[in-house]
Amino acid sequence: MISYPHLTEDTYTIGVTAPSSGVPEELHPLLQQAEEKMKKNGKTMVFGQTAWTQDKARSASAVERSQEFNAMIRDDSVDVIIPPWGGELLIETLEYIQFEGLPSKWMLGYSDTSLLLLAITLKTGVATAHGTNLVDLRGEESDPTTSRWIDVLTTEKGGSVTQYSSDYYQKEWDFENPTPHIFHLTESTEWKTVTGTPVKVEGRLLGGCIDVVRHLVGTPFDKVEYFQQELIGSEPILWYFENCQLSTTDLRRTLTQMKLAGWFNRISGILFGRSPANHPVGNYEVLDVYQELADELDVPVIYDIDCGHVPPQLTLVNGAYAKVSVQSGAGTIIQTFKP
Template identity: 65%
Template structure:
């Protein structure tokens, strides 16, 4: 059985940097986000790693892991919310005491997704892939992003429904701050590799493919044992987002996942919008999706609300989901059972 945390009102948020911390010139945006959490009734405990950054990480692996372990085991902390992702979170996995983790939400994306997926696969504790802390610093939040709170306050046995966004952000404009943080200007359209409509059912797993692919063949990437131990061999819906990979690198990663058995008993795959997907010798991203559909014989939906091109739906690793798409619009119903 999947163990679903619950985020109470007036919760205490543990803010730690298991990947990258914050350079001095950017400390202000974290402080803004923390103040926004306080205004919303939350308390915060901020770790030392948040304020340090050197050589592509907030601190050496053991220090990052120690701070994270402390927060994972602290019964006074209800929710762990890293400021953002980074590059080298994978270094800390061998130092995490998975057997002592108390069920509590962890929310984030990008490099954080390596922690999220590993934790769910090893413990059966649900984790949440969605907005970063710093992206909640604005005075307001768009309807898609703001669903993070409703998702984390869904009780076990209940369901939560999310919808595709109306618009997405084409380009970051850090020099032009808005009350919403994001600048959502482009019409959102979810796209299929087969005829409309599409419907898929299964347990959600996924994250940033750049980093979670490196869990393959490690003790932190045993998908088959997770299916057997925690979800009674139910099918999986994978969701991925690509931060930096070219089309051929993405294709290699997906083929490796297939060889590793990650797509065994898979009912569908979702891909987020991407700032990458650079074509190689006319091998376009649509070719990657078409090849995957042919390989696996399952539906594929792409350009969904997930990843580095906001806004983002909050996907819960381990949740039972029903995903529907028709005429460019999508619905995701997650059941916490």
């Protein structure tokens, strides 16, 4: 069974720890702005030391990062954990994370953070939330897609929450000139299907940034089979992935490895987020990858959804039962917090 944390909308405390990258001193104003925004909205903030430090591609040593996370996730005064952002080397912490007896508490984030999110849900059955990171919540307001994170995290067990595709997405970052909602949403959003026809698909959500979650394959944290058989009663998995940096051939190798490892043995479909990467190799394009995957697995493949490093993004819950529909470039996802 899946355990869903629950956040009370009016009063909660946000814990900020950096299991991957912290924020270097010159960028501390980003964290301070996020803190000011949350406090203005009546929220309490608790910062770990790792949030404020960064050296050699990590906030601190693997032991220090994991110890801070282990303490914060078990701190009864903290209701939800939101790291500042992702990073590069979260995988170093996994062997030191105390998964046994992990309390049912929300953790929200994406990029490198998604590695820990997926590991938690696979090993413990505690639902985790793939969505915005903290520094992107520092604006005067929040765009209609990003802002739904709070609606998702306040959904009660057994309840459902509906999200829709965005109207516009951000093509390029302009860090020097943030808008009131941080992002520059200039490009028309279009969710697409490999077949080019409307698609409806449903299943248990699992996924994250494919650059990093792929490294769970073959490790003690590769519990996909256990998750499916023991925690969700052999229901089909609906995978979602977003690609940060991989070329098309690296993406193809990764998906093939996942297939060979049994991650796609019983699935209903795969969703891919918009990507700043997917760099073609020769004339091998990402659409070739999607088409080959759809043909091999005989499942729907939906792409360019609101997920990942090309904002804004939906809040997708690992473990939730989702119904996804795509028609005429628009998408709807209904997540039900089914045990």
